[in-house]
Amino acid sequence: MSTHTNASRVSDRAGLVQPFAAMNIVAKVQEMSRQGQDTIAMCLGEPTQGAPGPVRRRAAEVVTDGTNLGYSPIFGIPELRTAIAGHYRDWYGVEVPTERIAITTGSSGAFQTAFLTCFDAGDRVALARPGYGAYKNILAALNCEIVELDCGGDHGFQPTVELLEQAHAKAPLKGLMLASPANPTGTMISGEHLGELISWCAEHGVQVISDEIYHGISYIGTRGETALAHDDSAIVISSFSKYWAMTGWRLGWAILPEELTHAAQNVTGNLSLCAPVPAQYAAVAAFTEESYAECEAAVESFARARKHVLDATADLGFSDMAPPDGAFYMYARIDEILQRSNAAIVTATDWCQALLETTGVALAPGDDFDSLNGSRSVRLSLAVGADKTAEALDRILDFMR
Numbered sequence: 001m002s003t004h005t006n007a008s009r010v011s012d013r014a015g016l017v018q019p020f021a022a023m024n025i026v027a028k029v030q031e032m033s034r035q036g037q038d039t040i041a042m043c044l045g046e047p048t049q050g051a052p053g054p055v056r057r058r059a060a061e062v063v064t065d066g067t068n069l070g071y072s073p074i075f076g077i078p079e080l081r082t083a084i085a086g087h088y089r090d091w092y093g094v095e096v097p098t099e100r101i102a103i104t105t106g107s108s109g110a111f112q113t114a115f116l117t118c119f120d121a122g123d124r125v126a127l128a129r130p131g132y133g134a135y136k137n138i139l140a141a142l143n144c145e146i147v148e149l150d151c152g153g154d155h156g157f158q159p160t161v162e163l164l165e166q167a168h169a170k171a172p173l174k175g176l177m178l179a180s181p182a183n184p185t186g187t188m189i190s191g192e193h194l195g196e197l198i199s200w201c202a203e204h205g206v207q208v209i210s211d212e213i214y215h216g217i218s219y220i221g222t223r224g225e226t227a228l229a230h231d232d233s234a235i236v237i238s239s240f241s242k243y244w245a246m247t248g249w250r251l252g253w254a255i256l257p258e259e260l261t262h263a264a265q266n267v268t269g270n271l272s273l274c275a276p277v278p279a280q281y282a283a284v285a286a287f288t289e290e291s292y293a294e295c296e297a298a299v300e301s302f303a304r305a306r307k308h309v310l311d312a313t314a315d316l317g318f319s320d321m322a323p324p325d326g327a328f329y330m331y332a333r334i335d336e337i338l339q340r341s342n343a344a345i346v347t348a349t350d351w352c353q354a355l356l357e358t359t360g361v362a363l364a365p366g367d368d369f370d371s372l373n374g375s376r377s378v379r380l381s382l383a384v385g386a387d388k389t390a391e392a393l394d395r396i397l398d399f400m401r
Helices: 021-034 053-062 078-092 106-118 133-141 161-170 191-203 258-271 277-287 289-316 335-340 348-359 386-400
Strands: 101-104 124-129 145-150 175-179 207-211 235-239 252-255 329-333 377-381
Touching (some): 021 348, 053 277, 053 289, 078 101, 078 277, 101 258, 106 133, 106 207, 106 235, 106 252, 106 258, 124 133, 124 161, 133 145, 145 161, 161 191, 175 191, 191 207, 277 289, 289 329, 289 386, 335 348, 348 377, 348 386
Parallel strands (some): 124 145, 207 235
Antiparallel strands (some): 101 252, 235 252, 329 377
16 A cells, blocks of 8 residues: 655655745635625736737637637747847847747746756756746746845845855856846846846856846836847847736747757747747737837826825835836835734735735735745735726725724
């Protein structure tokens, strides 16, 4: 008779992967909504306006007009790769050969492909803390050594050459994960700073992977600077989920150095065969003038939502807020709020739970993003737009009174 327990059947690697706590909050919000409660979900980066009109119309066409919706080439249909290359030419003035563009199942698929292609078990990969939790959880599943860089306010909430030098001195780094605009902080890396980081990595043999999925959502006069403007050997990852509001379409892309494309194609072909084909055909329409105009209107709404929060920051009692340069997040400490709360509310998770149950407003506690100070931090998502953000702030302030 087998004596194996269920726990023993879980691999050591899987045991290192932490849950995505924000998704538990989403499940609670959805349950409350099903029960007829009025909720405002500011816990996820999911733009509520949905895909641009041209994309939705094209999606309706491709399921009825006889378009072949069988497997596509592993790296995606040529039409979409050509459209993405044109986007980089128009937005950044960068020429990207289509054979270096891999269409993936969301940016999540791009991260998996990039990490598996570049890193072996035990390789040291640096990333910012606070930062997007999935980076380190995917790396942990691959048995990479995660090097968290303490990128608080003293470092502009982004990696610096000084932090890289300190980490590299302990043992050589193999990779650096960058994000600008960043999740959860919304901070952006200037062109000069990005150039310094990429130059340091090139000199020390460190592979740069640049998460650029929030490009286009910015409040400081720039869409964001691509790492490809500084080094052709950087890996750039992006997605249709944020600027184009196509989260459920599960479509992203990676731009790879030429020497990695063959291995990455082998990895991608075995992981997913190809990205969702109907979504690929529809996404070609994301690069039309009408689609861009709809996306820019949504960014204007995010900007108004951002102003609502900034105007209410003192009343809310938020502190040490990261400069919300871009994306649709605002990240802050709530130590003062916790100190004023009753004895049952000790952590940000406790406070967010009480807020949700009392007001229907869902924020994300910082545990997903920061293993050190996350229990005293929260992230607000402005993806619900200006009007819903204003309503949510009124509810939060009433709750705190």
